[in-house]
Amino acid sequence: MYRGIVYLLWACLILATLACGNSESGETDTASHEDVFIFNRVNEPNENAFSILVPEGWTTEGGIFRVDPTAAGGAAQSIAAKLDFAVKSDNTGTSMIRWLPDVLFYDAKNSPAGQMGMYPPGSNMNGMTVYPLMSADQFIVNLAFPYAHPQASDIEILETRSLPDLAGQYQQRVREAMPYLTFSYDAAVVSLRYVEDGTKYEETMTAVVENWGEIGAGMWGNKETFLYRTPIGKTSEFASIFSVIQSSVILNRQWIAGEIRGQIKRGEIALNTQREIQNLENAIVEHRQKTNAEIHNDAFLTLTDQEEYVNPFTNEVETGTNQWQNRWVNEQGQLIYTDREEYDPNTDPFLHAKGFKRTPVRPRFPDGN
Helix, strand or coil, rough: HHHHHHHHHHHHHHHHHHCCCCCCCCCCCCCCCCCCCEEEEECCCCCEEEECCCCCEEEEEEEEECHHHHHCCCCCCCCEEEEEEEECCCCEEEEEEEEEECEEECCCCCHHEEEEEECCCCCCCEEEECCCCCCCHHHHHHHHHHHHCCCCCEEEEEEEEEEEHCCCCCCCHHHHHHHCCCEEEEECCCCCCCCCCCCEEEEEEEEEEEEHHHHCEEEEEEEEEEEEEEEEEEEHHHHHHHHHCCCCEEHHHHHHHHHHHHHHHCCCCCCCCHHHHHHHHHHHHHHHHHHHHHHHHHHHHCCCCCCEEEECCCCCEEEEECCCEEEECCCCEEEEECCCCCHHHHHHHCCCCCCEEEEEECCCCCCCC
């Protein structure tokens, strides 16, 4: 029963935090010509795990990857897929949003072997690096930031802020699904300045730390760890673009189902019916939708506002930024924002794609939903 609980939670929570995608390479630091902002929907490159909107002319790097348990010194990191993915304004990532992988660590202080000095900090325990349990802000400063920027210098921490609402959402979801678990959560956002390759950057990084409690016997890890950065003084210019990217993720349900089955197999768990797998899929998508708003509001520090739009092709409600007055979409998922009321992408000689329709704002009560 212990192993079933552990690996089932891996499936529910690790997958729920995936938010990423892919695009073709580009070298410019603008989404399109003049004041028209074009976003193309593209798929995650390695396993087609999801799709995301990427500004035209931007590039991407990374995606889903797997950890070889023989190379990692144990199987702890190999049960679930991991993600390291960035959407960048150029190959250097002058302006960039990046998602970092969920990783498990081991706090040995309460284990007999640890108390005997057998697992000092930095050592390996079944594929997990041994570190004392950290708060979310400590994890960002001590582990996440050095992982993301090993060459950074002149590092200055500008602000550290706790995110109790985000941590509470994680706590609530786990208690609803598995009330017998003793997991606990901490969340934080840290703003920094630093120098990398001669350029001065400002960056915001967010993370959730998950403590497995008694059932995990010292295991803990990170979730929802992502960053966005720009050159000094440029964050407000890219806030709306980051908003569109971050809120546009669509998970591939077939990939989710396959990943859950793979985790079940790798964790030697037997689920009784296909309905349980389908319920997991639905719970994952629902979890992502519910936590996304809190992540967006807190992690982006209210840099941008959002609106709900009705896709004229699918009639589905889509969340997007309200920083531009007009929003257009076509059947291929290309998205255009502009403040030019007279602009019609179907007559734009610079665009090869056509078939765009304006996306209206979702009607509100009492006239709509």
